[in-house]
Amino acid sequence: MTPILQVDRLTKSFGGVLAVNNCSLTISEGTITGLIGPNGAGKTTLFNLITGAEKPNAGRIRFRGRRIDGLAPHRIFHHGIIRTFQVPRELKTMTVLENLMLVPAGQRGEQIWNPLLFPGSVARQEQRNYDKAMDVLDFVELSHHRDEFASSLSGGQKKLLELARTLMCDPKLILLDEPGAGVNRVLMQKLVTKIELLREQLGVTIFIIEHDMDLVSRLCDPVIVMSEGAYLAEGTIDEVKRDERVLDAYLGGQYR
């Protein structure tokens, strides 16, 4: 399979702490790859490095063969990578609808002269983005909250809003940081279905950090295990579950 994302000996330290330590891994195009590991393994930092929120100290990141390490976050977005945040970063004083309508790329109305000089063309594009946003809201069952401030949503609903953001553009790689945490079972089932649908219909590659092993085993193949900032193991969920090193990492080795 063709690799879509290659992380090569990536290192990131905060003060004396090596959050990501010489980490190398490859994501293949069209997969739903899981990323698991104990708390503090550097999973979220890895996501931050891939999406440009943090700059690596060393190492390379290649997306479809082109280097993206060190680029500004908005440039990485335009390469086709979108992420969600573990702790949702909804835009609190904007409505749920606006949170979604912000996302689509190439909005003509974002150039200040277009709304002033060509309102018609901006309005048509807004209409399309509005329709899309409403479909996405219907899907994540947030339509009723359309005109509320995003800050008034519950924790689980904010998670859904995060996922909804990724559906507002046409990404090639979606990074989901614990999409399942705080989402109820029924909705979780829908999430799983939709993520699979995304992959099948649009050929999107998905990279998921998740602690819920149920979700991981239903969705992810392969699963990558990180420990202490480094790549540890990779395989199907059953393979990594049986891997001695993985058990050591999770359980500290005392049960051996």
Place this chain on the structure above:
Amino acid sequence: MRAGKLITPLTLVVVTAFVILIPMERSGWVISLDRGVIPFLAAFLTTVAIFAILALALNVQWGYTGVFNFGVAAFFMVGAYTAAIFVKGPPEEGSSLRYVGGFGEALSPPILDSEQWLPFVIAALAAGAVSGLLALALSLPTLRLREDYLAITTIGVAELLRRIVIQEDGLVNGSRSLVGIPKPLSGYFSSDTERFVDLAVMAVLVMIVFLIVERGIRSPWGRVLRALKEDEVAAAASGKNVFSFKMQGFVIGAVIMGMGGAFFAFNRGAVGPTTFDHFFATFMIWAMLMVGGSGNNWGAIAGAYVVWGFWTTTLQINGYDLPDVLQSRIFYIRDFVVGSLIVIVLLLRPQGLFPEERRVSIWLDHRMRRGPRPADDATAEAET
């Protein structure tokens, strides 16, 4: 919260009563076009309009973009002086006025009475451009910093530029003020009617600025500005170039501020460095925006009206026969009274008289509604 909502009409009524009744009383209740309350109101509203433009500009920067410009005075001053040297003629030989420029005559070809209007149009545009360039130059090193650093930088720049104006005598006549700035359209009207023409022109200009700002802010462009004001990391994760949009908000606000400075210079006929100290030229405009409601363009205009209304009418109290103990202290008491009023309004109505609205896009208000509008107002009540 009901009491909070009453504050808005109450404040507007009180200010309106002040600005009508005090001048009427002072002029012995005469109603006439050439003296008493009516000319006062015309001049008052003209000044309000100029400040409304400055407050609208600050609203673009702070209310919508979240750029903490605490040096409004710099852009205001640069605009005013630029406009002044564009409309004045060249400095006269042997005159005590010393300044650079003086392009007024060069800018008015002898057709269509162009000296009555053309230099003023060019001067206002130049004021906007110079102020915008200043913002552009400042934004490159500072906009990547946290917003409080930008506040410090802008305070510093405002004071620095004011010092340069004072020290560099030959630039714009130093601390003695640049006087004799011509008025637009002055050849057509008597001084009695001129006030009303000024007011009409300024009203139209405020309307134009309001419409442009409102349209920009309620477009996808304004949506990006609000997003990055809320959370720059999230905006960047949605593919928005945070630095570029911040700079746009800052520069466009500065252009409008510079033009506001130009209108101020035309209106006053003289500008001096004392006008552009932090209290008058920065704090006053911040007070207008905070009282009116940051993030709301109606609020910016209402704030200019309320704050300038209190400011002007408290000065008129000076004319009354006050006890000596108050008479000598009236200017300080005035600062105190206006400050207290701002505090009272903000305590009772922290978001300002006209709080920020929840929907940005103008195109969402009409055509795009699908299905019934959810119980919007009920939740708005619950939140406030």
